[in-house]
Amino acid sequence: MTFGAGGHTECILNSAPNTKVFALDRDPTAFKIANDLSQRYPNRVVPLLGKFSDLPSLLHEEKVKPSSIDGILFDLGCSSMQFDEAYRGFSVSKDGPLDMRMDGNRLPNSITAADVLAKIEEHDLARILSVYGEEKLAKKIARAVIESRYMLLKLQTTHQLAELVAGIFDSDKRKDKLKRPAHVATKTFQALRIFVNNELNELNYGMTIAHRYMKVGGKIVILSFHSLEDRIVKCHLNENMAYNSGKLMGLKGFDPTFYCDEKELASLKSDIWKPLLKHVLIPSSDEMTDNPRSRSAKLRAAEKIK
Numbered sequence: 001m002t003f004g005a006g007g008h009t010e011c012i013l014n015s016a017p018n019t020k021v022f023a024l025d026r027d028p029t030a031f032k033i034a035n036d037l038s039q040r041y042p043n044r045v046v047p048l049l050g051k052f053s054d055l056p057s058l059l060h061e062e063k064v065k066p067s068s069i070d071g072i073l074f075d076l077g078c079s080s081m082q083f084d085e086a087y088r089g090f091s092v093s094k095d096g097p098l099d100m101r102m103d104g105n106r107l108p109n110s111i112t113a114a115d116v117l118a119k120i121e122e123h124d125l126a127r128i129l130s131v132y133g134e135e136k137l138a139k140k141i142a143r144a145v146i147e148s149r150y151m152l153l154k155l156q157t158t159h160q161l162a163e164l165v166a167g168i169f170d171s172d173k174r175k176d177k178l179k180r181p182a183h184v185a186t187k188t189f190q191a192l193r194i195f196v197n198n199e200l201n202e203l204n205y206g207m208t209i210a211h212r213y214m215k216v217g218g219k220i221v222i223l224s225f226h227s228l229e230d231r232i233v234k235c236h237l238n239e240n241m242a243y244n245s246g247k248l249m250g251l252k253g254f255d256p257t258f259y260c261d262e263k264e265l266a267s268l269k270s271d272i273w274k275p276l277l278k279h280v281l282i283p284s285s286d287e288m289t290d291n292p293r294s295r296s297a298k299l300r301a302a303e304k305i306k
Contacts, residue, residue: 002074002075004081005081074220074224118149126139221301222301
């Protein structure tokens with residue numbers, strides 16, 4: 001979850017000869033790569049085409065039951081091959097159509113980023129940019145998008161959107177974690193991509209599915225690439241009572257009129273995940289130099305104990 005170009009999957013297959021991998025991805029290109037890999041590793045790779053929310057039905061078709069999987073790897077966000085293909089519309093530095101659908105043309109009626117910009121109301125767009133992109137100038141960018149409609153300018157390419165956003169920032173410069181110049185439209189692109197693909201809701205449901213299908217004692221590993229993803233992951237891993245801490249009830253709602261006996265109270269306070277790492281893992285400076293796209297990566301791991 002997700003398969004991507006298959007780098008992680010191939011490492012798992014080579015390091016543990018007795019493993020069988022269910023390779024899930026919503027991208028038809030990744031699904032084709034998974035099919036090719038299944039030919040090289042007969043009976044060890046099962047390609048699955050769909051979103052996280054499609055996983056229960058896909059596993060049911062493969063006769064996989066809940067509490068039967070030994071380990072689950074989440075590799076979130078866009079894959080490098082999606083960023084590298086201009087026609088997918090994910091990259092701020094490559095000119096192409098404003099698509100941004102991870103499913104590609106697999107679902108022809110699904111909305112594209114261009115559809116969103118052509119029809120969305122100003123306050124809704126500002127909220128998407130602010131929440132999903134953590135963009136400080138969200139309102140100004142949203143206003144500029146709406147004004148472009150009055151000028152009969154259709155935002156249909158990545159270059160057009162990047163130029164529109166750059167015009168708002170004037171001389172303002174931004175830098176990434178390696179202190180390199182970063183395009184001022186990067187956060188806008190991130191926000192639209194997350195919205196178009198419903199990424200955070202998919203992740204939230206995906207974490208619930210992972211717990212349902214994993215064995216007690218099974219391991220979960222999550223690679224996230226921005227704070228919104230990492231926040232959801234932390235909430236799930238600390239869902240009831242954080243391991244060895246006094247944080248109670250995490251995501252659980254609290255009703256002051258609710259009554260439960262001692263047994264029910266104990267179940268609410270018990271852990272369902274045990275963290276395997278004392279602290280979140282981040283790439284070293286050497287790794288970030290060798291692979292700049294790893295600069296924002298965070299790795300968390302846990303064991304299912306209930």
